[in-house]
Amino acid sequence: MINVLIIDDREEKVKLIKKILVDGCNLPLENIESADSIASGRRKLTEKVYDLLLLDLVLPLFSNEDPDPKGGLNFISELKGSAAMKTPIQIIGLTENINAYETKKGEFERLLFSVILCKQGSSDWIQQVKEKVDYAIRIKEAILKTINDNNKFDIGLICALQEEYNQMLDAFGGDTKWRNFEIEDYPYRFKTIEITTASNNVVRVIAATAGRPGVVPTAVLATTMYNLFKVQSVFMTGFSAGFPSKDLALGDVMVAKSIEDYANGKLIDDPANTVELLKEIHQVEASTELVTKIQEYASKPETRATLNAKVERANLKVNSRDNYAIQVSATCCGPFVVTSNDFVNQIKRDNRKLEGLDMEGYGLYLTSHLLTKRVKKDALWLKGIGDFANPQKSDGYHDTCSFTSATLLHMFIKEYM
Structure with a gap:
């Protein structure tokens, strides 16, 4: 009016x-x-x-x-x-x-x-x-x-850290393909790109980085994507930790079909005069539709072959014999940088199906869940496994994981969106 x-x-x-x-x-x-x-x-x-x-x-x-x-x-x-x-x-x-x-x-x-x-x-x-x-x-x-x-987009892309964001921009064609998109009074530097899919649809994408790790910065940025730009789906790429197993290698891409908050509960003193966390398990499922689609896409042999070829062309394979796989699994999220085998084993005892952890994903999934009312909001977390949350943790796979997860997402959008 x-x-x-x-x-x-x-x-x-x-x-x-x-x-x-x-x-x-x-x-x-x-x-x-x-x-x-x-x-x-x-x-x-x-x-x-x-x-x-x-x-x-x-x-x-x-x-x-x-x-x-x-x-x-x-x-x-x-x-x-x-x-x-x-x-x-x-x-x-x-x-x-x-x-x-x-x-x-x-x-x-x-x-x-x-x-x-x-x-x-x-x-x-x-x-x-x-x-x-x-x-x-x-x-x-x-x-x-x-x-x-002009402010309405189809997809939002977010990363926690600038190093993840830079690799995501490269995976989607390089910084010159993106256009800056300034919104007054918002602290983010948004970028936009249009992607023509296999079915000849034009998908408008808006991207930004939270600039710091953690559930809260991710939730705030995801809320901005959903409310300001009216996107239906928000995707998150980057690197995370995985739990050691025979099926998981460094550099593999993990897609979170669900994310659990491992740090939620009540702190009490136990008889040994130490502090114990009585956990309350809160788990949020990803969009069934998106998980089903990406599982189907990941199961195709040509998907993995194309993904590895793109990583090799970008000269980002850590070892020449690496052959990065794609895994859809349950993950967890919490406020700590974990470098402890004992802590990982404790998390696994609470839920043996968990395969990875990070510091942001629960914020993304919970935001999409809470904002779904009349219009459905989707979210999907894809990250490369950069370490196994143990004392041998290093940064050697960070760029590779960030690029590989974003490349898989770019391929998926072109094929399925």
């Missing part, structure tokens, strides 16, 4: 105009404000954005002063050249003075605004006001639709 400012020093005329706007145009009274002088109108236009300005042509500079026959026109000229005042989409002059109407009409129209002669006893001017208001409403709706369309 539009916001209207009326500048007129005649109280009865202001009341009449408000009645027309409320009763005839269905505008809420709280969306209509008034000023009785050029000075008070100038102050309001400095403080707030109005969509429509209705003003008398004959206006006083200050309240309770004699009106200036050129007050309205002079104020419009001032408004047009002012950086401090916010010019409304539409400006309409209203006057009962036929001489002012005849002499100022041409100058108003030269400034691309219109003047309405308010003849007493005639309803023609009321109908003209209604038409102008209706036009202002339609113009604002069109502007908002354009803004919303």
